Amino acid sequence: MPTFAYTGRSNAQAVSGVLEGASAAVVADVLLGRGIVPVSITASNAGSGAPDVDGAAGPSLAHRFEQWSLPKVTVVDLMLLSRQLHTLLKSGVPILRALAGLQDSSTHVRLKQMLLAVRQSLESGVELSMSLAQHPKIFDTFYVALVRVGEMTGRMDEVFLRLFHHLEFEMFMGQQVKSALRYPLFVLAAMVAAIGVINVMVIPAFADVFKTLGAELPLATRILLGMSSFTIHYGWLVAIVAFGAAVGVHRYIATPEGKLVWDRLKLKVPLAGKIVRKAMLARMARSLSLSLKSGVPVEQALSVVAQTVENSHMARKVEQMRASVERGESILRAAVGSGVFTPVVLQMIAVGEETGALDELLEEIGELYTNEVQYELKTLAQQIEPIMIVFIGILVLTLALGVFLPIWDLGRVSLKK
Numbered sequence: 001m002p003t004f005a006y007t008g009r010s011n012a013q014a015v016s017g018v019l020e021g022a023s024a025a026v027v028a029d030v031l032l033g034r035g036i037v038p039v040s041i042t043a044s045n046a047g048s049g050a051p052d053v054d055g056a057a058g059p060s061l062a063h064r065f066e067q068w069s070l071p072k073v074t075v076v077d078l079m080l081l082s083r084q085l086h087t088l089l090k091s092g093v094p095i096l097r098a099l100a101g102l103q104d105s106s107t108h109v110r111l112k113q114m115l116l117a118v119r120q121s122l123e124s125g126v127e128l129s130m131s132l133a134q135h136p137k138i139f140d141t142f143y144v145a146l147v148r149v150g151e152m153t154g155r156m157d158e159v160f161l162r163l164f165h166h167l168e169f170e171m172f173m174g175q176q177v178k179s180a181l182r183y184p185l186f187v188l189a190a191m192v193a194a195i196g197v198i199n200v201m202v203i204p205a206f207a208d209v210f211k212t213l214g215a216e217l218p219l220a221t222r223i224l225l226g227m228s229s230f231t232i233h234y235g236w237l238v239a240i241v242a243f244g245a246a247v248g249v250h251r252y253i254a255t256p257e258g259k260l261v262w263d264r265l266k267l268k269v270p271l272a273g274k275i276v277r278k279a280m281l282a283r284m285a286r287s288l289s290l291s292l293k294s295g296v297p298v299e300q301a302l303s304v305v306a307q308t309v310e311n312s313h314m315a316r317k318v319e320q321m322r323a324s325v326e327r328g329e330s331i332l333r334a335a336v337g338s339g340v341f342t343p344v345v346l347q348m349i350a351v352g353e354e355t356g357a358l359d360e361l362l363e364e365i366g367e368l369y370t371n372e373v374q375y376e377l378k379t380l381a382q383q384i385e386p387i388m389i390v391f392i393g394i395l396v397l398t399l400a401l402g403v404f405l406p407i408w409d410l411g412r413v414s415l416k417k
Helices: 024-033 061-069 075-090 095-105 109-123 128-133 141-153 156-213 219-254 256-266 272-293 298-308 312-326 331-338 343-355 358-378 380-416
Strands: 003-010 013-020 037-043
Touching: 003 024, 013 024, 024 037, 024 128, 037 128, 075 095, 075 156, 095 109, 109 128, 128 141, 141 156, 141 272, 141 298, 156 219, 156 272, 156 358, 156 380, 219 256, 219 380, 256 272, 256 312, 272 298, 272 312, 272 358, 298 312, 312 331, 331 343, 343 358, 358 380
Parallel strands: none
Antiparallel strands: 003 013, 003 037
16 A cells, blocks of 8 residues: 655644555545644655645755745735635636636736646645645645535535635734724834933933032932933843843744643733634634534534634644544533633524534624624724823823923022022
8 A cells, every 4th residue: 555754734733744545635534534634745655746836845046036036925816816716616617627717817926836736736636625735835724624624525616705705804804903003003113212212312411411510310310311321231132132032932932832832822912812712713613614514524523623723722622622522522512611612602502502503503603703803803993092091101201200300400400509
């Protein structure tokens, strides 16, 4: 029996190994059953088949520079591609013909290269999900996993429509976050610049004048002056320590344990954490609904859903749900044990399980979380404003005490002289 080397993702971590199977498709099914989304599967005595336009090992420096200089595939490009594939597949156009047509009509060089590579991979017998997984810089784990669900269920057109809406929502989230943070970040940068100018130029000038007159600086001004002196004399050391700490944290996050800790902390960040959690729960509910609606067993559906979650902490919770279901527990009990769903959602799951319409209720849960995320994003700026007002008030008070008190004291000293 042929032997295949594989790489994949499990609980948001990279895994690799060797398996025996009749074909690459059989090996892919085995890996999915183990909770691993395959990224690449190659015969141990053969090449990988399709070329990797994202930069495989061994290309010349000129080729790498050429690929690097090409425009990247943006979210808008992926949205358009997903929508076009949905339309073509819904109209009954075969996938190879659809990809060929999109390749011919595309004006995006990198996208044309990717479509050509995917076509060649499909023609060599590799499944579409695995062909897309060979381009991780373009298609993330969620995209590949959902395409795999479409292959398992035969609903590829519906999957690409869902991917289009998912990418549209992700772009909406990014735009809302940027819009909400633009003004607070501008104000914060202006205040930091003002503090820097005052500490480096204004306060030292006051210190020289007071020293000449023999007067003592107020406490607030001495604090600002001390901070200024420390920044001037030891700023380089602070920068080195900060850089070293950033490198250390980055390396720790790259480890499985560190990523789990980081992903758990991201869900607890004030304001942003609840938005991220609800967005992931909406994605999970919709993916599970699509799988169940297409007849995929619950255990396998939960395994696939775990791969669509980029947060390793949430992925572990889904894997715990899958293990509970495999032990014979109900989906409701497994969801309660995970501790990630609200009481309202748990009630909806209970109703869906009792009535046999769990897939429809999960779809409604996805809509519920999506609407909540949209509301949170639209009101994000209003939630940030009170925090910014308090922070700016503290900065203004510090500057007032540090700058105006010396001026008043300087006037009194001048009158005495």
